[in-house]
């Protein structure tokens with residue numbers, strides 16, 4: 325279980341407080357959704373969970389299976405099963421996509437990954453996400469289109485097999501066919517990994533037609549202000565955040 329317990333988070337080296345007492349429990353196999361206005365702290369939450377150095381947790385705790393992960397580094401958190409599909413994936417010039425993923429996989433499993441079997445597996449996975457196999461040999465995210473970057477994040481998911489998956493606006497910038505392909509892959513992954521859980525950050529209920537949520541939460545002013553089921557997401561689409569009754 326991933327538990328976010330009364331978390332206060334600020335931007336490191338500034339007095340900007342973004343999260344102000346946010347609590348959320350995500351159990352095995354569950355799909356949770358976070359929606360909320362722009363600039364309200366959704367990506368901050370995702371990065372704080374991963375341990376990004378720019379985000380400092382000043383109060384509260386984040387736990388995996390009841391153990392705090394606050395003292396763990398980003399790679400230690402990844403080894404615990406956390407995986408963030410970023411809203412804006414990082415470009416690393418000079419590091420090929422395949423080198424990056426193979427190194428990450430070796431580090432996670434603690435064994436050297438055989439190059440031949442890795443390439444074979446990758447080619448299969450790339451077909452499933454409908455990415456051209458030559459992208460394996462390009463620098464990580466360098467010159468990738470918006471949609472290709474998102475599909476590449478899903479490729480990482482298929483390779484690294486995490487347990488706690490955070491999708492930060494995976495649906496933004498995807499055309500209708502790409503959205504369907506990405507969701508099909510995530511759905512398949514969840515079917516094959518019954519103990520995995522999903523935290524979907526989105527602005528649109530469309531992705532939820534594919535990935536049925538157990539809970540939908542509204543984050544506003546640094547805190548979860550309202551929780552419900554998929555009907556809450558549909559209400560947001562129809563009424564906007566000002567139209568629904570969100571306490572502040």
Ligand SMILES: Nc1ncnc2c1ncn2[C@@H]1O[C@H](COP(=O)(O)OP(=O)(O)OP(=O)(O)O)[C@@H](O)[C@H]1O
Nearest residue numbers: 335340342360361362363364365366367368369378
């Ligand atoms: N590294 C940073 N330095 C300065 N301010 C930051 C930083 N990261 C986030 N912020 C500020 O914190 C607030 C929350 O940002 P965040 O990216 O979490 O919003 P969001 O809810 O993900 O918005 P969106 O829906 O637009 O993606 C914003 O006002 C943003 O400008």
Ligand SMILES: [Mg+2]
Nearest residue numbers: 366367368411
């Ligand atoms: Mg964001």
